[in-house]
Amino acid sequence: MSKLVISSTIAQYRAFMDYRYQAYKIELTQLLQQLKNFGLLFLVVLGSAMLGMILLLFLGLGKIxxxxxxxxxxxxxxxLYLLLQSVMxxxxKSAIKNSQQRLFQHTIVRSTWLTCxxxxxxxxxxxxxxxxxxIALDLTFTQxxxxxxxxxxxxxxxxxxxxxxxKPRALIYGLGFTAVLVLLPINxxxxxxxxxxIVLFALSMLLPVFLLNDRLSVNSLFTFWLSFFIQHCWVLVWRVALLLCVFxxxxxxxxxxxDLAAIFSVLALAFIVLFTSSLQFDCGKLHDKYSLFFQANNQQRWFFISQFIPSCLFFFITLLSYLLFVAKIGGLLLSLGVVWCAVQLYIAQKKPAHYAxxxxxxxxxxxxxxA
Structure with missing residues (x-):
């Protein structure tokens, strides 16, 4: 291969690299804008806790x-780290792979360049x-x-x-299998x-794809909501991942x-209420989308009530998990938490701008x- 061909190939690769990097930055900007549009919730609540989250990140790595x-x-x-990394x-993923222009890229460059x-x-x-x-660079040979x-x-x-x-499907299978492993009482x-x-994730790549939604018949409100959460499992996945992080x-x-157990209990309960009651935003959008259909079938009232059930179930399951696996919460604070969740659901429905x-x-x- 002549020097001219090599130089031309390198120039093409650099041009493609610049293109992908620009597309990556544009999609990330759009993603951050979507989070910002969610309101004060991410901007103030999670933004103000960023330093503490970074410190907990390195503290957790030390524990590992x-x-x-x-x-x-x-x-x-x-x-937990692997789960949170997978969620992030x-x-x-769309920004990393530049999914919107993926087919176009296949026509202009070789697949190895895409993978690289x-x-x-x-x-x-x-x-x-x-x-x-x-952390690894800071470890000594003895460590x-x-x-x-x-x-x-x-x-x-x-x-x-x-x-x-x-292979996102294999990732989901692997996280499920390894979750069982770390919960088994073994030494x-x-x-x-x-x-x-490593072995469990490798075996997960060999499992066939199983699509539950294709076998689900939507003939009731229960199967309607079940179908929604199967097709849009992301609305639950990121919340569950963050709740596990809180736990x-x-x-x-x-x-x-x-000695600060009381303060930690309030903060844990606050984030439980935050992440579970905010599910109402997704359920409320679905209710608005299909309300005319259920009204035509004389099910408008039951459909309106059903939009609050997923958030309530999510809250009680999360709260029970916290009580069983993390720590106990006083009876008064527990009662206040239930009322608090109901208030947040009401605000999410009637005054969403004031939710955060x-x-x-x-x-x-x-x-x-x-205090």
Whole structure:
């Protein structure tokens, strides 16, 4: 191959790389705009907690590395990190792959170039892997000898990113299988836990695709809502992932500062109410979309009531899970939490613009009463 051909190929690749990078930035800007349009919720609530989330991120990585005395807890923390990473990358998947122009790209460049750019943008997007790399560079050789499983954890972070791009179904299966593993009451080493993760995710790639929605007959309100959540499972996935993060963070903080248990309980309850009652925004949109259809079938009243049931069920299931697996909540605070969730649902339905403000005011009042 002549130098001219090589130079021309390199120039074409750089031009394609610049194009993909520009498309990546544009789609990310649009994604951030969508979050901003959600209202004060993400801008103020999650934005103000960003520093604390970063500190908890590195604290959790420390627990994963130093998990020889509590291997199951370290494995559970690693699984949570892999889940949260998968949720974040799933949200950014379209930007990473430039899905809107994917077919066009296949006509102008070879598939290896597409894959190469996908991997580059994946590494750029994976903040969880970058955080692990920062920790890894700070470890001494002696510390590496004591934590060989952290190498497997970083390989899992990269591998699951690739699965998220190209085999999302296998990623879901793998997360389900590994969730069962970390909940089993067994006593194995951290290295065996992470090796088992790799094996389970590898086996997940061999499983066939199973589409439940194709076998579901929509003939009642129950199957109508079930079909909606199967087709739009993302509205539940990101909320469940963030709630698991709240659970794990609360558990870690209670171990470090048991004297602040009352404050942690209020904050945990606040985020439970926030993430479960906000499901009403999605259910309310679906109600508005199909209200005329159910009115024509004389089911308008029941359809109106049914839009609140998913959020209520989600709240009670989450609250029960918190009480069973994390910590107990006082009876008075528990009762206030139920009323609080009902208030947030009402505001989400009648005054959605005031939803975030009401949540922050009630959270502040409860913290003030406890302090």
């Amino acid at each position: 590395i130093d998990s020889s005395e509590a291997p199951q807890y370290g494995a559970q923390m690693a699984w 990358l799933s949200a950014m 750019m996908d991997i580059k943008l994946l590494l750029l997007s994976n903040a969880w892997l970058l955080a692990s790399a920062v 590496w000898l004591r934590a060989p499983h952290f190498i497997l954890f970083m390989l899992l972070q990269f591998g699951l990113g690739v699965l998220c791009l190209y 194995i080493t951290p290295l065996v836990y992470h090796s088992s993760f 794990m963070a609360t558990t870690t903080l209670l171990l470090e500062r048991a 403000l009401a949540w922050m005011v009630i959270t502040g009042l409860l913290l003030a009463l406890i």
